[in-house]
Every structure is written in C-alpha cells, then in structure tokens.
Amino acid sequence: MSDFQSGESGNWMSAAEDPAIDDAQRTREESRESPEPVPVRYSVHLESPDGGIKRRLYVDAGSLDEALTKARDEAQSFDDGPGRLRVVGVSEENASSEARRQREARRRHLNHIVETGLAVLGQPVPGRSDEEFFDVLCDFFSRAIVWPGRFSFPAGDAETDRLLNPNDVSSVMAQLLTVHLNHYGLHVTQAPPE
Structure with a gap:
C-alpha cells in the first residue's frame, strides 16, 4: 500500500538526483530534453549565369539556409566577382546519394x-x-x-x-x-x- 493518500503529492526525485540511475541513462534523457541539431551534409550546385562554370560544394550545416549561406561564402573565395556564381541546386547527402547520382549519370x-x-x-x-x-x-x-x-x-x-x-x-x-x-x-x- 502507498504511503500517500490520493490527492497528496510526494517529493519525487528527478532523474538527475536519483543515484540509482546510471550516467549513460542520464545522458540519454538529457539529450532527449535538449537535442542539438546534428549537422547534415549538403551538396550545393553553383553555376555562372552563362552556364560556363559549374561547381559542386559540399557543406555541413544544421539547416538548408545555413548550407546556402556557407556555400555562397565559400563560392566568393574563388569567385572573380560578387554574385558571379548562383545556386542552381541543393541536395541532402546521405548513404543513397552516391548510388542515386551514379544512376542519374548513367x-x-x-x-x-x-x-x-x-x-x-x-x-x-x-x-x-x-x-x-x-x-x-x-x-x-x-x-x-x-x-x-x-x-x-x-x-x-x-x-x-x-x-x-x-x-x-x-x-x-x-x-x-x-x-x-x-x-x-x-x-x-x-x-x-x-
């Protein structure tokens, strides 16, 4: 039988205070509470307005917007003038990306x-x-x-x-x-x- 009657609340220990919970379990619970974004690898396709220059950059970013910003910044480092290369495509890279790219090329x-x-x-x-x-x-x-x-x-x-x-x-x-x-x-x- 419980020491508390219905309607009464008890002082329950949180997972952080409970010595019976090991560090691995505590880490898993904390990571669920505040998930950090895992960087995703993006392939950004750049092209000059006349189509003569084409480049592909790979960037790791937490979001698509961040990937575009990083790619544009990196493109300016090897670009002759600002705005010379424009983004024409972005794709998320994963395990099946290379196989898909090979099928498309074939x-x-x-x-x-x-x-x-x-x-x-x-x-x-x-x-x-x-x-x-x-x-x-x-x-x-x-x-x-x-x-x-x-x-x-x-x-x-x-x-x-x-x-x-x-x-x-x-x-x-x-x-x-x-x-x-x-x-x-x-x-x-x-x-x-x-």
Whole structure:
C-alpha cells in the first residue's frame, strides 16, 4: 500500500538526483530534453549565369539556409566577382546519394547515346526489326549496357537464355552497330548448325 493518500503529492526525485540511475541513462534523457541539431551534409550546385562554370560544394550545416549561406561564402573565395556564381541546386547527402547520382549519370549517358544515335540514323524514334540478329543484338546491349548486372548472360539455362524484349536504348545501339558494320562491308551470317 502507498504511503500517500490520493490527492497528496510526494517529493519525487528527478532523474538527475536519483543515484540509482546510471550516467549513460542520464545522458540519454538529457539529450532527449535538449537535442542539438546534428549537422547534415549538403551538396550545393553553383553555376555562372552563362552556364560556363559549374561547381559542386559540399557543406555541413544544421539547416538548408545555413548550407546556402556557407556555400555562397565559400563560392566568393574563388569567385572573380560578387554574385558571379548562383545556386542552381541543393541536395541532402546521405548513404543513397552516391548510388542515386551514379544512376542519374548513367541514365543521362544512355539518353545522350539514344538522342545522338537517332540523329545519326535520321529517325525520330527507334526502329524495330523482325530479324533474329537484331533481337540478339538488342539482348546483348540490354544485358551489358542498359541493365548491367541485373540479367546474367546466357549460359545454357532456359531462363537465362531467353531473349529480353528490345527497349529503345538497346534498339538504337543495335541499329547503330548494324549501320556501322554495313558501312565497312561486314555482314553477319548465321553459322551452319554443327
């Protein structure tokens, strides 16, 4: 039974006064009461008005505003004149940032190949062919370039030996390779069965 009757209040010790609470627990409780902002790493993208100069700065800051201020201050240290570089993008850096950046760079590279290839071929959209050779080339480019590491190369297994459906990137690459081979008088023929 309690020494206090309902309605009475007792003198309860706080966590800071209680000797039974260890220092680690006290530190955790105090940190919950007054959390200090943990600096976040930001990637700030700067560019000159004409787009000729592009820089990326990494700054540690407690907020987005603080990151922008730090980046602008740092940009002025290597800038020829005030206001010459402007902020064009800011992103928070974390464990997945590098992987995302690599995927975006790969996608931009593939898009460039498709756009350039279509211009060279004089086509507004990638063409398709019913030839088995074209499908095999598309399958190769899909496995090796479009989705590297996602699909294994054929090795005698019925599942891995099936041809992947052609996509725009692999179709353009297959067409470019075919045009290139034809330009040099090289023609691919199917080997007779052994």
